[in-house]
Amino acid sequence: MAVNPRTRTASAGVKSKVEDRALVDRRRRQIVNAAIERFGKRGYHATTISDIAQRAGVSVGLIYQYFGDKEDVLFLAILEVLDSYLEQIPSSAGSSGDPLERFRAAVHAYCRVIDANVDATVLAYRETKSLRKVRRNLIKQKEHETNALIAACISDCIRAGLFEKIDIELLTYQIVMFAHAWALKAWHFRGKMSVGQYVDRGLAVMLNRVLTPRGQRERAPLRAR
Amino acid sequence: MAVNPRTRTASAGVKSKVEDRALVDRRRRQIVNAAIERFGKRGYHATTISDIAQRAGVSVGLIYQYFGDKEDVLFLAILEVLDSYLEQIPSSAGSSGDPLERFRAAVHAYCRVIDANVDATVLAYRETKSLRKVRRNLIKQKEHETNALIAACISDCIRAGLFEKIDIELLTYQIVMFAHAWALKAWHFRGKMSVGQYVDRGLAVMLNRVLTPRGQRERAPLRAR
DNA sequence: TCCGAATGAATGAATCATCATTCGTTTCAG
DNA sequence: CTGAAACGAATGATGATTCATTCATTCGGA
Structure with missing residues (x-):
């Protein structure tokens, strides 16, 4: 496999x-x-x-x-983009001993590569469907590998007792979409803040509690339904 | 304006x-x-x-x-989709007194409309760029109105003391991307869970704390740069 | 009430422009 | 000289858009 x-x-x-x-x-x-x-x-x-x-x-x-043919060009173009993610993230996240730091570095790296390739990222979103199925699957596979990098960081943080035992799959997608959003919603964020700020503000929202203690109490009955 | x-x-x-x-x-x-x-x-x-x-x-x-011409057809098609969001969300969120419940209902509604229009949602993502600028702007405007619906719910929850005073703009985009992800990553989620489960699992991750108390302590120095 | 314009919808074959792709010709390094 | 590499005009297909024609009504006058 x-x-x-x-x-x-x-x-x-x-x-x-x-x-x-x-x-x-x-x-x-x-x-x-x-x-x-x-x-x-x-x-x-x-x-x-x-x-x-x-x-x-x-x-x-x-x-x-x-x-x-023309599709070949598109295919290699998209592949090129995804490969650049797959290359940058691990090399930036490095192997700092601290899982939390590695996680932070990975997210920053992800967003920075995307920032450096906004058009290309959007391209991957828009045009992957124009590829033949085999190729589309290869692209999905690549994306999956990228996700796995993030998931591994999260899982390390949990194992180290730094993250609660949350839903790894969902948090991973949360992070991935957060990174992609920098490209997909560029028209909204560009000019308002830098990538760095974006990541810091984003992580603050994602990692900290949103519900107040009172909110939690009120939420409990909701979930039971 | x-x-x-x-x-x-x-x-x-x-x-x-x-x-x-x-x-x-x-x-x-x-x-x-x-x-x-x-x-x-x-x-x-x-x-x-x-x-x-x-x-x-x-x-x-x-x-x-x-x-x-053909572009006109595309334009009205995309408009149709966005209008259906703008219609469904407020009508489902209703006016339940409890802000937390309204918030939850809005997110559920958003995801459900998207679930009912996966292809159309992806269409809006893929093809908005094919429109002339004026029209693209009109589309952005629509999306902005939808976001405002979510932002209002969040802001109500904060005012009611149910949410911490977090970054409204970022949380709004978090939610929006979460909803869109159901369409954009349909190939991954479909079959694994229902929309309902997706939303519940997602909200659990987004609203609760991810960092453990120890994680918080370790994170403090990180943010200070 | 009935009939022949007149209007406006609907049709789909013909037009016309735009590319992807090919291939005969030219260049140039070795 | 020779063959691989590069060129770019010519080809052919495709598909958006047009338009001459048909069809179904409404309408006004006898």
Whole structure:
């Protein structure tokens, strides 16, 4: 069940007419970057291959030397984004002994990568559905791996007695959506605060108690229903 | 600054070649419903006018009697969805005296409408960017109104001493994203639990304390930077 | 009451523009 | 020189939009 152990997924089945591995990598990176920019700005369907070619400074034909079709480009573009999350988070969270600090660092890292790739993140949301099912599943898988990083931090905090024994799955999704919201609701948050502030304010809300003691008492009967 | 006081936004500037208001309403509803279904399933760009016509049981030409172009159809489709939220939430939250109960009811209502319109909700996320700026802004405005409903509930709970004086804006977005997540991550949650359970588990995580007393003590120095 | 305009809805084949993709030609490194 | 790499004009498909036509009414005058 375990899949490839973390090689920046590279080609993932996309075929190229050029042999030279190094050249393929270079060209693909060049083209995918242009594509991310264009897809992010205009959306997948609205951007043409020739847009991408122009942006990347190559000819239309060249793109077809390195990709089978337009969907391949989208696929590698989205993969690129998700891989960058999967790379950044663990490296930033590091291995500080304190689980609470690791958790905080992970959330900060997650939000910072997203901040650095707002358009690309939104792209992943908007266009994943345009991919064939196999590929969509691969993307889900990636996302799942990212979630697992966060879940592990939470679970460590619980084991260390720093978090209550809450619903790990739900809290994980809470955090993930919180991070994604920075991109999805950029129009609302941008300008109002920095990513750093956003994370700090968010964590304060998520980790501390919202209900007052009286609120708790009143809530008890509600839940029993 | 205040905009139209809640008339199910109806036409919002979309022009029709037919005069009869009642007929226009009927036909548009018919076409928009078909469109929501198709756009939701296949996405905006991938569905053709003729798809929609077929689904709605009318001719291609007819659609152009009631809409200026394809974008008009998308616009009214998204508007329809957001309006349904704006309608359902207050009517379900009712006016129960207890603010906590109203809050709970509002969140449940929000999630239930979304559950009833998963495809449509995802549609709004995916395709809002395909609209012209003016229209995109109108959509944002709608979303803002919905958020305000939730924010009001929260603020009532605080005033009643049931919630701590937390960051209203952030908690509101927390809740909103939580509700949207039910649609955006449907593939993950569906089958695992019902909407009702989802909301209850979610509220438990959001409202109660996550940090243990010891966690709080350790966290203090962290926040001080 | 009845009949031939006149109006406005509805149709769907034809038009027209826009791309994705191909492929014959050109470049250039070795 | 030779072959791989790059180019970009030409091709073909697709799909939004138009429009000439049909169909169903309403209406006014005899």
